[in-house]
Amino acid sequence: DAGIxxxxxxxxxxxxxxxxxxxxxxxxxxxxxxxRQDPGHGLRLIHYSYGVKDTDKGEVSDGYSVSRSxxxxxxxxxxxxxxxxxxxxxxxxxxxIGQGSPNYGYTFGSGTRLTVV
Amino acid sequence: xxxxxEDPQALSIQEGExxxxxxxxxxxxxxxxxxxxxxxxxxxxLILIRSNEREKHSGRLRVTLDTSKxxxxxxxxxxxxxxTASYFCAGSRRGNEKLTFGTGTRLTIIP
Numbered sequence: 001d002a003g004i005x006x007x008x009x010x011x012x013x014x015x016x017x018x019x020x021x022x023x024x025x026x027x028x029x030x031x032x033x034x035x036r037q038d039p040g041h042g043l044r045l046i047h048y049s050y051g052v053k054d055t056d057k058g059e060v061s062d063g064y065s066v067s068r069s070x071x072x073x074x075x076x077x078x079x080x081x082x083x084x085x086x087x088x089x090x091x092x093x094x095x096x097i098g099q100g101s102p103n104y105g106y107t108f109g110s111g112t113r114l115t116v117v
Numbered sequence: 118x119x120x121x122x123e124d125p126q127a128l129s130i131q132e133g134e135x136x137x138x139x140x141x142x143x144x145x146x147x148x149x150x151x152x153x154x155x156x157x158x159x160x161x162x163l164i165l166i167r168s169n170e171r172e173k174h175s176g177r178l179r180v181t182l183d184t185s186k187x188x189x190x191x192x193x194x195x196x197x198x199x200x201t202a203s204y205f206c207a208g209s210r211r212g213n214e215k216l217t218f219g220t221g222t223r224l225t226i227i228p
Contacts (some may be wrong), residue, residue, distance in 0.1 A: 035218075043205070106160070
């Protein structure tokens with residue numbers, strides 16, 4: 001998708017290994033998000049960021065950490081991958097005008113399909 | 118926990134017919150959004166409706182919002198094969214940037 005890229009697109013890793021997924025944007029948007037998508041669960045928020053070095057947990061943050069050292073990059077790390085973290089991971093960005101809630105839709109990346117064996 | 122629950126989970130209709138999907142949500146929202154996801158792709162934003170709006174149109178899309186019933190509907194008129202996709206509603210609470218997504222409706226348009 002224009003303005004946001006995720007890497008890698010596919011990854012297979014072994015249980016217990018650390019894994020880092022990268023999200024890169026060229027839109028200079030303030031807000032960035034990591035979601036995971038699993039059958040029957042829709043999209044669930046893992047972590048999000050509202051600025052450089054400002055991050056917070058979502059509803060399924062256990063086993064994940066994030067970092068945002070630059071506006072354009074938001075990294076998701078699985079500290080020690082488990083089979084339950086096999087999923088499709090999506091990064092999203094948004095800009096907000098006004099107070100609090102997003103006034104515009106999110107822009108999503110194409111996703112990273114992660115398999116933990 | 119999902120902010121939105123879509124109904125039905127799956128829907129198949131003939132090309133040219135109208136498709137209606139419903140979304141119910143649990144808590145008060147500031148706005149509600151609808152997204153489309155084609156197989157193997159990321160989600161694409163379709164339309165946003167604010168809590169003080171009751172209806173909104175965009176091309177062949179019509180979205181309604183009933184805050185008293187905590188529900189929204191997405192109507193796609195004159196469906197096309199290219200509309201085959203999963204559709205998700207997502208809500209955000211007042212003062213909160215985060216969107217919470219429902220589990221989606223899988224729409225199949227039969228040529």
